[in-house]
Amino acid sequence: MGKLAKGTWVLAIVATLASAGYADWSESFDGGQFGLTWTFVSFPQVAGTFKQTLTPGEEGNGYLTFTETTPTAQGGSAFSAGFGSPEKFKDVRVGATVNVTGEDCHYFYYGLLARASYFIDPDGKMTGVAPGFVADAYIMHVDYSNGPANLAINIEKVKMNQNVMDKTPQATIPGVLNARSYYAELEVVGAGPVTVTGRLYESKGGPLVAEVSFVDTDAKDPWEDAGKQEKVFKEGICGIFAQNEQGDGEPAGFTCSWDDVSAVSDFPREPSLVIDDFEFYADNAQIGAAWVDNIEGFDYAFLDGATASQGYKALRLEAQNQFEPYTTDATCTFAAPQDWTAGGTDLLSIMFHGYYVDPEKEEGDAYGCNKEQPLYVKVVDEAGNEATTTLPGYVIQSGSWRSWDIPLADVAAAGVDVTKVKALIVGAGDGTQSSQEGDDKDVIFIDNVRLGFLPDNEGMDLPGPRQ
Numbered sequence: 001m002g003k004l005a006k007g008t009w010v011l012a013i014v015a016t017l018a019s020a021g022y023a024d025w026s027e028s029f030d031g032g033q034f035g036l037t038w039t040f041v042s043f044p045q046v047a048g049t050f051k052q053t054l055t056p057g058e059e060g061n062g063y064l065t066f067t068e069t070t071p072t073a074q075g076g077s078a079f080s081a082g083f084g085s086p087e088k089f090k091d092v093r094v095g096a097t098v099n100v101t102g103e104d105c106h107y108f109y110y111g112l113l114a115r116a117s118y119f120i121d122p123d124g125k126m127t128g129v130a131p132g133f134v135a136d137a138y139i140m141h142v143d144y145s146n147g148p149a150n151l152a153i154n155i156e157k158v159k160m161n162q163n164v165m166d167k168t169p170q171a172t173i174p175g176v177l178n179a180r181s182y183y184a185e186l187e188v189v190g191a192g193p194v195t196v197t198g199r200l201y202e203s204k205g206g207p208l209v210a211e212v213s214f215v216d217t218d219a220k221d222p223w224e225d226a227g228k229q230e231k232v233f234k235e236g237i238c239g240i241f242a243q244n245e246q247g248d249g250e251p252a253g254f255t256c257s258w259d260d261v262s263a264v265s266d267f268p269r270e271p272s273l274v275i276d277d278f279e280f281y282a283d284n285a286q287i288g289a290a291w292v293d294n295i296e297g298f299d300y301a302f303l304d305g306a307t308a309s310q311g312y313k314a315l316r317l318e319a320q321n322q323f324e325p326y327t328t329d330a331t332c333t334f335a336a337p338q339d340w341t342a343g344g345t346d347l348l349s350i351m352f353h354g355y356y357v358d359p360e361k362e363e364g365d366a367y368g369c370n371k372e373q374p375l376y377v378k379v380v381d382e383a384g385n386e387a388t389t390t391l392p393g394y395v396i397q398s399g400s401w402r403s404w405d406i407p408l409a410d411v412a413a414a415g416v417d418v419t420k421v422k423a424l425i426v427g428a429g430d431g432t433q434s435s436q437e438g439d440d441k442d443v444i445f446i447d448n449v450r451l452g453f454l455p456d457n458e459g460m461d462l463p464g465p466r467q
Contacts, residue, residue: 025085026262029064032056041120042080043132043161046070050080050242055257063099065257066110066242076244081113081133083239084261089115091189093267094238097204097259098142099181109141109243110256112186114196114263115236127160134161136233138216140186140198143170145245148179155186155198155212157230164230167223169212173200174353174399182209183260187267193217194232204260208403211351211448213277238263268453273345275424275449276332278303278313291315291330294427301330304445314447317426321373321434321442329376329427337382337420340408345451348406350377350426354396355443370396370442371435377404378425379411379418387414396428396444407454424449
């Protein structure tokens with residue numbers, strides 16, 4: 001959904017599923033049976049394509065499989081969706097374990113829907129395209145269309161099956177061994193504005209791999225298509241979907257499966273304050289003025305594009321800690337002190353990834369393999385009190401995005417007033433000479449700096465040691 005050729009459709013949604021509550025629901029497919037009454041729909045609505053199969057697994061576990069055997073150019077469906085319940089949700093977190101294998105992962109997307117509404121166009125006359133399912137929704141793609149080595153996630157706002165976004169927030173998952181299961185999560189919170197967040201985890205309850213988000217309002221949003229000003233979706237049903245991107249001459253068919261699908265309204269809400277997502281800097285001069293590095297006479301803070309970000313842009317911090325002062329950092333100083341506890345937030349969250357190249361295979365890279373040295377964050381209050389949190393040296397060799405969560409209680413325990421925060425510093429090094437050689441530059445990417453809430457289960461989402 002949302003990747004088809006855009007058309008000019010003016011028909012409003014005229015029917016939605018009935019609803020009478022906001023109860024949470026979940027489906028494990030245990031025993032190879034449905035625990036809920038599922039509704040499956042497709043577009044175009046073609047008999048015999050996008051088959052749904054329940055498969056019993058080991059020890060009574062089961063999973064749901066979608067199988068498409070026919071490219072769209074040869075009469076197959078373009079996408080299919082499944083809804084486990086007709087209940088409507090406002091604030092909601094939709095999740096599922098998703099899995100693909102081998103060559104099956106080419107030419108398709110699968111994902112999650114939230115606040116969805118739809119109708120069935122039985123003969124294609126209402127849309128002027130084809131018979132089938134027509135929907136509005138916030139959606140998350142887990143995108144395998146370019147194969148497992150180029151796995152990505154993105155989130156969209158879809159109106160009448162069409163992506164209405166000129167800029168779609170996305171993140172690439174580095175690695176060649178991505179034909180495996182992940183846990184995907186789509187969260188939608190608020191009514192005006194609406195915050196839409198997509199996440200990918202190593203597994204359910206495991207480390208966060210990637211995260212993207214956008215904010216939807218009733219006004220003209222900067223990410224919307226030219227001429228678009230769509231109203232927010234305030235409530236709707238939740239589900240899963242798969243999308244067929246096969247054309248002529250491509251392998252026919254693909255298979256993807258789901259487990260542990262859920263829609264939950266009772267969950268800790270997302271951060272009330274985004275400190276910086278780096279999306280609104282125009283160039284290196286702007287980000288260099290906002291995030292000032294500590295190396296006099298040289299620039300080490302840069303704006304990086306979508307290939308290394310959790311959205312469209314990120315902070316790229318370069319470090320040459322073989323030279324004095326043997327630390328490199330960037331400081332964001334706030335115009336007025338910030339209260340980081342507003343709205344009940346108790347956590348500082350930062351996404352980061354480093355750079356790693358196999359030393360035996362290193363050829364033609366812009367950067368050499370990052371050397372072992374710590375990553376640090378400093379929080380400074382209005383009075384100049386400072387708290388430092390450090391992650392050990394090998395983390396800057398992480399080739400994937402990781403979430404670093406710092407409890408504000410730890411910051412306050414170090415003597416910093418977290419209700420009057422004046423500056424935030426991120427950097428690498430420990431004040432001793434690194435093992436970098438010559439003019440080698442190490443590089444660290446920073447994104448989605450924001451405030452949030454500690455998980456109910458301490459340590460569940462931690463990607464590494466909490467220092």
